[in-house]
Amino acid sequence: MVTDAQQACFEAGIKFGSLYHQFAGTPVSPDSTRSLEAAMAEAIENQPFCESVDVSIDDERVAAAIDHENGYTELTGSLMTVEMRIDYEGVTARTRMEMEDGYPLMKLLDIDE
Amino acid sequence: MVTDAQQACFEAGIKFGSLYHQFAGTPVSPDSTRSLEAAMAEAIENQPFCESVDVSIDDERVAAAIDHENGYTELTGSLMTVEMRIDYEGVTARTRMEMEDGYPLMKLLDIDE
């Protein structure tokens, strides 16, 4: 038996893994952060039970990560913060990815049954 | 408050989304299915709390999906079955992705607390 709350958490995880591994590696510069944020959020919001996605790519961290003359870097978890809300059969799961001890940690913030 | 079982389900979802969106689109032919299965399983088993991953790419479906003279197609969910076992703080979640009504559905099979 799987509860609706457990299923909501599973769905939340799917969205995070999808977002991360679809878009990690994308060439990014301070000039292209806004369009990438919008595309990432709208793409993942297409997935089932995904009510909202908010992606914030940090322009200053992007600029600092550019370590060669070409003027861009590749998107990694350390450059962005992501929040999502999943609704599954009346259960709402709120999640967040942010840097913690140098690792972009994906976290369940709360589950509202 | 998030229970260990809910956290196990969240972790299980992350692995599925990661596997799918990292490898979907990979050029594949009946000659390259075994190496791709092995790489997908070993890559995702690196992730935290992921005890085992088994990927089976269906050679016949790959052959049938090749619709142009180049002799290969791109990996999609309809060409594979995936099973995973996640262990989080003593809770085991077993999951499976398989075709259901033409859609590659990711499912929680059971959660053993």
Next chain:
Amino acid sequence: MVTDAQQACFEAGIKFGSLYHQFAGTPVSPDSTRSLEAAMAEAIENQPFCESVDVSIDDERVAAAIDHENGYTELTGSLMTVEMRIDYEGVTARTRMEMEDGYPLMKLLDIDE
């Protein structure tokens, strides 16, 4: 010895392979085509020698490709047309990806030395 024109063609190919394999598999619906087009173009324009990228995702083909109740599909070459212009040391290469015999063919249109 490699000529500037040959190098321009090599650079053009890199951009096409990058664009395709970075973004293939992205969840897409008629509601999210514009943001994805913009992000794809701006991301690849970051790469060296890439003067312009134009991505057109076909809303009608996206709608027709949605074959399950979830209301979205995954981006593939059959859903989009892409044009790029590469400038390398004064050589301009113009390229295009479009459907030809059921296969999304990447083509060098002309090279202006």
Next chain:
Amino acid sequence: MVTDAQQACFEAGIKFGSLYHQFAGTPVSPDSTRSLEAAMAEAIENQPFCESVDVSIDDERVAAAIDHENGYTELTGSLMTVEMRIDYEGVTARTRMEMEDGYPLMKLLDIDE
């Protein structure tokens, strides 16, 4: 007009961009480098005109890149060397990706018409 040598260079670039952006971001540890190398090579060899692909992921650099307790990192260009040979209508292009000044540079080594 596009020459066969220019077309060979375009095809070489496509393979490099494909390989890089399909597999960048894959979770990797010293235990999973061999299977990932094999899958990357066999996947890209499926593409048209691609005679051979050799991928070498550097175990020591992978180990050094692991900067958190989870025991893995994500594949980037700085962790691997790639060589490819493209044959297009009798023209052979040899290419290589390796680190140069901290950037994984993709290079045309020679073109044999």
